[in-house]
Amino acid sequence: MLTSKGKYALRAAVYLARHHGAENWTLATEIAEAEAIPKKFLEAILVELRDNHIVTSRRGRNGGYRLSQAPERIGAGDVIRVIDGPLALTPCTSRTQPGPCHDCVDPAICTLRPVLQKARDAIAAVLDGNSLADLVDSVGHSAG
Amino acid sequence: MLTSKGKYALRAAVYLARHHGAENWTLATEIAEAEAIPKKFLEAILVELRDNHIVTSRRGRNGGYRLSQAPERIGAGDVIRVIDGPLALTPCTSRTQPGPCHDCVDPAICTLRPVLQKARDAIAAVLDGNSLADLVDSVGHSAG
DNA sequence: TATTTTACTACTAGGATAATAGGAATTGCA
């Protein structure tokens, strides 16, 4: 399951994708109200997305947030990874943040890993294969 | 990510699959030692698996645990669902425990659901498509 | 009846989640 934070982040990103334009800065307040996300919580999320180069921010009057790249070039998986961590089901099958499984007796002959690896690949294929732009016009008819 | 509990459960189930036989009862202690799982914790896990008809138990001397069905008929996803909950990334995309997403403004026109639905289907295809028997002999060459 | 083994109930330490609060820093405008 995604965390609320992860869902908020994805919804905010899709909102920015929907309102994406050359010099179009969107206010945190606007996103918070439109998507019913607690404002202060959303601010923290946007800062994390900024630190990970998903969004760009501008302070002061006429400030706000916008996507760092075109919505077509940002995958749903990119946003989720930043906020909720790796898509994989175990450290040993993560491609972006690989690590050892401390609780597996002998990782070299682990019987779980092959399946979990396939599961990760399947999840990543879907989440990385759908950009924010895809999500924007996916209501009712999701893309491949 | 799976929880440790979920991984323990899957490892225990694979152990039982590897030692599956007509009247072959395996001790919790044996599994715990072989898989380096805290014994008391494993007992609690096995009770949950029993309550959900994944394993069958027998008390007293010569007691123990065994799979309720042939290893070929139990999917990896079945075990994970019991211990870690739905495979889906959101309540709205769960097939086994569907529920509303309280934090989505209007679920009827949710832009996230189509992709998340595909993600769930992809995960479920892998995890339900691989039985415990598949896992047993999957070291190094995972099955389709 | 003694021993083995599962079953049940209760408890705990630590960490993660989902926020909230208050103010500092920056920018634009009058």
Next chain:
DNA sequence: TGCAATTCCTATTATCCTAGTAGTAAAATA
């Protein structure tokens, strides 16, 4: 220059979840 808007930063909090541990009861067998 000063004010207002807006992001940014640093705590703090309540609640739940995770990963166990401890002790005992119940059942089956020899």
